[in-house]
Each structure stands twice: as structure tokens, then as C-alpha cells.
Amino acid sequence: QQQVKQSPQSLIVQKGGISIINCAYENTAFDYFPWYQQFPGKGPALLIAIRPDVSEKKEGRFTISFNKSAKQFSLHIMDSQPGDSATYFCAASINNNDMRFGAGTRLTVKP
Amino acid sequence: DTAVSQTPKYLVTQMGNDKSIKCEQNLGHDTMYWYKQDSKKFLKIMFSYNNKELIINETVPNRFSPKSPDKAHLNLHINSLELGDSAVYFCASSRRTGGSMGYGYTFGSGTRLTVV
Numbered sequence: 001q002q003q004v005k006q007s008p009q010s011l012i013v014q015k016g017g018i019s020i021i022n023c024a025y026e027n028t029a030f031d032y033f034p035w036y037q038q039f040p041g042k043g044p045a046l047l048i049a050i051r052p053d054v055s056e057k058k059e060g061r062f063t064i065s066f067n068k069s070a071k072q073f074s075l076h077i078m079d080s081q082p083g084d085s086a087t088y089f090c091a092a093s094i095n096n097n098d099m100r101f102g103a104g105t106r107l108t109v110k111p
Numbered sequence: 112d113t114a115v116s117q118t119p120k121y122l123v124t125q126m127g128n129d130k131s132i133k134c135e136q137n138l139g140h141d142t143m144y145w146y147k148q149d150s151k152k153f154l155k156i157m158f159s160y161n162n163k164e165l166i167i168n169e170t171v172p173n174r175f176s177p178k179s180p181d182k183a184h185l186n187l188h189i190n191s192l193e194l195g196d197s198a199v200y201f202c203a204s205s206r207r208t209g210g211s212m213g214y215g216y217t218f219g220s221g222t223r224l225t226v227v
Contacts, residue, residue, distance in 0.1 A: 034215050034216075041220070042220055043201050043220050044154070044218050046215040046216070049215055087152055096205055096215070097159070098156065098159065098167055099216055100156070101153075101154040104153065106152075
């Protein structure tokens with residue numbers, strides 16, 4: 001049973017465009033929502049994270065929007081670059097323990 | 112370098128063999144994990160150890176046995192390998208309790224296991 005549902009499965013964006021990846025969760029006990037970026041042949045790397053008491057967090061071109069009532073959160077990549085092409089995973093955990101991952105979104109940014 | 116390191120990076124073996132994957136972290140974390148990533152990129156937790164104590168054991172065949180000699184090491188031993196075990200296995204580590212937005216999991220670079 002997948003506790004974190006992620007969409008879309010794949011995404012193609014033109015350079016300079018906005019990439020948006022969405023996730024929904026079921027367990028209201030989750031209190032930590034990170035996004036991970038994975039390049040081919042590498043392990044996932046923490047990109048940005050948010051806690052449910054905040055509705056938005058921005059770090060450079062990456063922004064997490066969080067909607068606690070809807071149990072949804074999303075990653076926005078502004079001014080997408082070819083170097084952003086990777087697989088992105090949303091995740092959720094309780095007190096940084098037992099991290100559950102979404103199914104991943106393969107992002108391709110075309111030059 | 113501070114990191115999570117796993118060996119080997121690639122492992123090709125025949126069905127029925129027994130193999131081990133080693134993982135070490137020098138981040139001072141107290142919790143370590145094994146994740147399996149299948150061909151569709153789905154990441155599924157297998158085991159979690161906190162200070163050498165098993166705290167998560169998902170529905171994994173008992174052919175898989177983790178061993179943690181100390182809190183910096185978590186090895187994965189697999190008996191009687193099957194074709195369906197082919198995947199990329201990731202080791203990760205973290206601090207058990209949160210409290211800082213800097214917390215998250217640090218992953219190793221993975222071990223690609225191919226069973227032929």
C-alpha cells in the first residue's frame with residue numbers, strides 16, 4: 001500500500017519553464033515532507049523539505065507548496081534548466097523515521 | 112569525505128548464490144536503512160536499524176538478513192538469490208529524531224545487483 005502518491009510519472013518541460021510535481025499523502029501523522037533528486041547511477045539526494053506548520057518553503061529556484069487540509073504538497077522548479085533533468089521523489093515520514101517515498105517523476109528539461 | 116559508502120557498486124551473480132553488500136556511514140547518524148529500488152525506480156524500505164537494534168522489518172523474504180556490528184555499519188546478506196532480487200539496493204542513514212529541517216536521509220550511491 002503506497003502511502004505517498006506522486007504524479008506525473010514523467011514530465012517534459014522547455015528550458016526556462018516551470019516544472020510542477022504533485023504528491024498526496026494519507027497518514028496525518030506524517031510531520032516531515034522532503035523532496036529528493038536522483039541522477040542516473042547515483043543515490044537520491046535531499047533537495048528541499050517542509051514541515052506541515054508551514055504552507056510554503058522556497059530555496060533558490062525550488063519551492064514546496066503544502067496544503068495540510070488537502071493532504072497534498074508539490075514541488076515547483078522555476079526557470080527549469082537541462083541540468084535539472086533527473087528523477088524527483090516526494091517523501092513523508094514521522095519524526096524523520098521510516099521514510100515513505102512516492103513513485104518518482106522523471107523530469108526532462110529540453111534545451 | 113563524510114558520506115554513506117556501500118560496496119560493491121555492481122554485483123553480478125548466479126541464481127542460488129549467497130552474497131553480501133556492505134554499508135558504512137561516517138556522519139555520526141544513529142539510524143541506518145536499506146532500500147530496494149526496482150526497475151521502475153520505486154524506492155521501498157526493507158530494514159531500519161537504530162543503534163544496532165532492528166526497528167523496521169518490512170515484508171521482505173527471510174533470505175534477506177541485515178547485520179549491524181555497530182551504529183556506523185549496516186550490511187545486507189542475501190541467501191539463495193533469485194532472479195527477482197535483481198534491483199539497485201541503497202543504504203541510507205539519518206538521525207533517529209527530527210527537530211531540524213536539516214534532517215533527512217543521506218543515501219549511498221547504490222549497489223546494482225543482477226542475478227542471472
